[in-house]
Amino acid sequence: MNSHPPIPSAPAAGAASVSVIIVSADSGPGLQDCVRRALALAQVHELLLIDNASADGVPEAIARAHEHEPKLSVIFNHANLGFGPAVNRAARRASGEHLLVLNPDCLLEPDTLVRLLAVLAEHPRAGLVGAVVCDAQGVPDPASYRRDPLLHRALNTLLKRGGEGVEIGGPMPTAAVEAEAVSGALILMPRRLFDFLGGFDERYFLHCEDLDLCRRVRDAGYRVVLAGDVRVLHGKGGSSRHRPVFVSWYKHRGMWRWFRTFDPAARKPPLAALVWLGIWAHFALKVPGQLWRRLAARAAARDAAP
Structure with a gap:
């Protein structure tokens, strides 16, 4: 500016x-x-x-x-x-x-x-x-x-x-x-x-x-x-504890927006496509573990309840 x-x-x-x-x-x-x-x-x-x-x-x-x-x-x-x-x-x-x-x-x-x-x-x-x-x-x-x-x-x-x-x-x-x-x-x-x-x-x-x-x-x-x-x-x-997948979705979405806005590599369409695939593949791989940990935390909370 x-x-x-x-x-x-x-x-x-x-x-x-x-x-x-x-x-x-x-x-x-x-x-x-x-x-x-x-x-x-x-x-x-x-x-x-x-x-x-x-x-x-x-x-x-x-x-x-x-x-x-x-x-x-x-x-x-x-x-x-x-x-x-x-x-x-x-x-x-x-x-x-x-x-x-x-x-x-x-x-x-x-x-x-x-x-x-x-x-x-x-x-x-x-x-x-x-x-x-x-x-x-x-x-x-x-x-x-x-x-x-x-x-x-x-x-x-x-x-x-x-x-x-x-x-x-x-x-x-x-x-x-x-x-x-x-x-x-x-x-x-x-x-x-x-x-x-x-x-x-x-x-x-x-x-x-x-x-x-x-x-x-x-x-x-x-x-x-x-x-x-x-x-x-x-x-x-x-929010992160109670809605891990929701938070992770927007985190990965934010990563893609930052990349498209500021990284010179985003000007190359084939590379940008690979980054997009990589970001969302990373998200998909994280979801099962996030859901499992959330279910385990709920179970532990129920067991600890009087």
């Missing part, structure tokens, strides 16, 4: 105005802790919880529990709009200078947002900042720090052959570093840049919209930065 939106210099972390956006979709009781921790942060100007037609009753319980909390707005969709479309809908209502898009299974520490804002302020032309998301044992998710999933990289990763892969590999950085892509479980952006880019591409329903946004931030002349010393607990999403 030839022109860039002006990004105001970030204010001191204590004076920052941040709108937190959380999308829920049968995310489970852990969502309550996620919301509680975010609301406790002084830098949070508002929290917009947007629900994609959950049936678990948790968003309603949160609305009742925080009915006198002026910073919280709960938005109920009557259908599952998808992750990106829901974020965009909430962002149109947001009024903070910065947006923090947060997964419902991420738990912020008291200093998380202060440190992320400091990284945004300290790095010239930083347009998007992510953190290292970790499981309960503190093991970082490789998706926290990765490259664009170009075809040759994806093949190197899949076939475990030498050469540059999608994952960076090795230990996670312990300081802020420039990245091609970070995990969409937690991203901090100036509101002006998010609006300038049109938010998330709504053609992605679930998965890969974060890769798309990181790429468009870089294509617009800004930097994607990983705050390597900021660790955030990221649990297993309720």
Whole structure:
């Protein structure tokens, strides 16, 4: 792009105005802790919880529990709009200078947002900042720090052959570093840049919209930065556990859309056809195992019931 939106210099972390956006979709009781921790942060100007037609009753319980909390707005969709479309809908209502898009299974520490804002302020032309998301044992998710999933990289990763892969590999950085892509479980952006880019591409329903946004931030002349010393607990999403095939379908669909949009290899029709076949063959191979694990989990839950 030839022109860039002006990004105001970030204010001191204590004076920052941040709108937190959380999308829920049968995310489970852990969502309550996620919301509680975010609301406790002084830098949070508002929290917009947007629900994609959950049936678990948790968003309603949160609305009742925080009915006198002026910073919280709960938005109920009557259908599952998808992750990106829901974020965009909430962002149109947001009024903070910065947006923090947060997964419902991420738990912020008291200093998380202060440190992320400091990284945004300290790095010239930083347009998007992510953190290292970790499981309960503190093991970082490789998706926290990765490259664009170009075809040759994806093949190197899949076939475990030498050469540059999608994952960076090795230990996670312990300081802020420039990245091609970070995990969409937690991203901090100036509101002006998010609006300038049109938010998330709504053609992605679930998965890969974060890769798309990181790429468009870089294509617009800004930097994607990983705050390597900021660790955030990221649990297993309720939607992924309860609807694994549904989630996997949209993940593979998102992979195909990203490839068609950004990978030069997609300009070669025979190669593009092979990639399409490979993506959907990979999906088909995963379905039996996903269904088996889901049935086994249901059986275990029944056996454990009193």
